[in-house]
Amino acid sequence: MKIGITIGDVNGVGPEVIIKALADPRILKSFTPIIYGSYKVLSYHKNIVKDSNINFHSIHSAKQALPNKINLVNCWEDNINITLGKSTEDGGKYAYIALDRALNEIKDGSIDAIVTAPINKNAMQLAKFPFPGHTEYFTSNDQAGQSIMVLVSDALKVALVTNHIPISSVASSITKELIIEKIKLLNKTLIQDFGYERPVISVLGLNPHASDDSVIGDEEERIIRPAIVEVKKQGIMVVGPYPADGFFGSSLWKKQMLYWLCIMIRG
Secondary structure (H helix, E strand, O other): OEEEEEOOOOOOOHHHHHHHHHOOOOHHHHOEEEEEEOHHHHHHHHHHOOOOOOOOEEEOOHHHOOOOOOEEEEOOOOOOOOOOOOOOHHHHHHHHHHHHHHHHHHHOOOOOEEEEOOOOHHHHHHOOOOOOOHHHHHHHOOOOOOOOEEEEOOOOEEEEOOOOOOHHHHHHHOOHHHHHHHHHHHHHHHHHOOOOOOOEEEEEOOOHHHHOOOOOOOHHHHHHHHHHHHHHHOOOEEEEEEOHHHHOOOOHHHHHOOOOEEEEOOO
């Protein structure tokens, strides 16, 4: 399997994380890495990382990638003024270039998946990146136009209904249709990507105490519960809404079933 890795912000932690992660020789036994970035930038960061002795195999595209090598697609030849920890237009510009290159190669089948190093959202906006973050960028370039953000641990998978929007906009962004779409997407990815045969999905509420029977807001009864009822009719195992403010602290998810999954309504 070929995994593309975008360099992220050249002024950020991304290049260092990539170098340290790929220094573990076990990585190359699992997949063939292809970094999208710059040999000059990675060499700069490599000199900062203590005891780093990895070598990069420079290629023009992922089709030339070799197994058991740390492959590097050089996306630009420009000399960049690296200012570590600073938000600059160049930081956003070159992160954007690397993303575009990786996206084009996954579209033509040259790589199987993309891992993104961190970007600086302010730097991306300075570089005229027309999206709030990675999620929206990839969603806009997907034929289905759908995506779901999932936070993953061994015991729990937490998916978000909304992404990268202010808290003040969350309530007005939630619709029955959006919740249904996210539940169905999560169910699909739990089966296909995580191997759950029959996942159980818990949906959390928007308001404190899941509104206490509409005493504190009415989104649970007006929007969230009807979405759950409709998805249940389609054969998906889904329950809720549960109070988001107590679900994790009370270990309710553990008492019910260790592999219960949650969709968080808040962004």
